[in-house]
Amino acid sequence: MKFVEKSLIISNSLVNEFCYRMVISSPKIAKAANPGQFLEIGCGDYNYPLLKRPISILNIEEDLIEIIYYVIGKGTNMLSKKEPGDLIEIVGPLGNGYSVKDCENHILVGGGYGAPPMVFLANKLLRMNINNIFVCLGSKTKDMILCKEDFLDLDVSLCLATEDGSVGKKGFVTDIVKTVLDNNKGKTAVYSCGPTPMMENLYKVCREYENVLSIQCAMESVMACGIGVCNGCVIKVKENDRVIYKRVCTEGPVFEGAKVVW
Numbered sequence: 001m002k003f004v005e006k007s008l009i010i011s012n013s014l015v016n017e018f019c020y021r022m023v024i025s026s027p028k029i030a031k032a033a034n035p036g037q038f039l040e041i042g043c044g045d046y047n048y049p050l051l052k053r054p055i056s057i058l059n060i061e062e063d064l065i066e067i068i069y070y071v072i073g074k075g076t077n078m079l080s081k082k083e084p085g086d087l088i089e090i091v092g093p094l095g096n097g098y099s100v101k102d103c104e105n106h107i108l109v110g111g112g113y114g115a116p117p118m119v120f121l122a123n124k125l126l127r128m129n130i131n132n133i134f135v136c137l138g139s140k141t142k143d144m145i146l147c148k149e150d151f152l153d154l155d156v157s158l159c160l161a162t163e164d165g166s167v168g169k170k171g172f173v174t175d176i177v178k179t180v181l182d183n184n185k186g187k188t189a190v191y192s193c194g195p196t197p198m199m200e201n202l203y204k205v206c207r208e209y210e211n212v213l214s215i216q217c218a219m220e221s222v223m224a225c226g227i228g229v230c231n232g233c234v235i236k237v238k239e240n241d242r243v244i245y246k247r248v249c250t251e252g253p254v255f256e257g258a259k260v261v262w
């Protein structure tokens with residue numbers, strides 16, 4: 001079930017030169033949300049800009065929802081100017097989140113702004129008393145790795161990769177996923193969020209391992225309505241030997257990698 005809530009901003013602070021972290025009080029949405037689902041956020045004032053912006057949920061504590069957002073264009077720019085005490089309209093939780101698989105190992109992969117939903121998912125797995133959680137984060141540079149501190153507080157194995165080698169292994173996040181897979185042979189589920197080329201590469205790497213039973217990917221798409229009406233967010237997926245279109249906002253954003261037409 002989804003809700004439209006006027007939500008109170010508790011904090012809105014710079015994380016690094018590119019993005020902000022916001023805490024919002026939104027009791028109904030917080031109670032209903034699952035990892036991998038997203039929010040449509042009204043960023044401006046008096047219905048300008050008209051379209052809400054899709055942002056993933058970083059974590060939930062009681063009534064409070066946390067998000068991290070990059071300042072990209074007019075919507076996120078207006079959001080960055082909001083202050084504690086301001087109200088914003090949020091629709092959520094939207095889409096389908098990750099489905100937790102009955103596996104020995106759980107590998108959570110976040111590339112760039114794909115890291116935040118992995119915090120929410122790791123917390124859910126830990127609450128379910130699931131161990132053997134490996135979190136693999138990748139980005140271009142050390143400064144662009146998001147949510148590292150959130151994971152340091154959790155009982156998970158954290159592995160980092162940066163393209164310039166400024167922290168963790170030099171290279172792509174898929175390189176560290178490969179190492180985790182080489183060292184852990186039990187039944188494994190992979191959960192991912194990040195840029196499409198990263199997830200395509202991740203899917204191709206992981207499908208070579210017979211013990212990987214599921215590779216879930218939260219797909220990117222430019223969205224207008226966010227609620228299944230405009231068909232602006234469709235991607236191609238395989239179903240019963242046919243290629244069909246599915247809406248990322250309603251049938252996704254999480255899809256099995258094996259179903260996506262990459």
Ligand SMILES: Cc1cc2nc3c(=O)[nH]c(=O)nc-3n(C[C@H](O)[C@H](O)[C@H](O)COP(=O)(O)OP(=O)(O)OC[C@H]3O[C@@H](n4cnc5c(N)ncnc54)[C@H](O)[C@@H]3O)c2cc1C
Pocket residue numbers: 038051052053054055056057067068069070071072073074075076077113116219220221222223224253
């Ligand atoms: C399911 C989902 C979850 C997301 N989660 C996050 C997150 O947690 N943190 C974060 O920083 N960003 C996230 N994004 C991307 C974020 O929605 C865009 O950066 C944002 O909409 C840009 O809006 P703008 O007004 O600042 O930019 P503008 O360029 O002015 O936006 C113009 C239009 O394009 C759409 N748009 C532009 N870029 C994107 C994009 N990359 N993806 C989807 N729509 C886009 C906007 O919704 C808007 O309708 C997510 C996108 C999706 C689809």
Ligand code: FES
Pocket residue numbers: 222223224225226227228229230231232233234247248249250
């Ligand atoms: S954004 Fe309108 S149908 Fe998905």
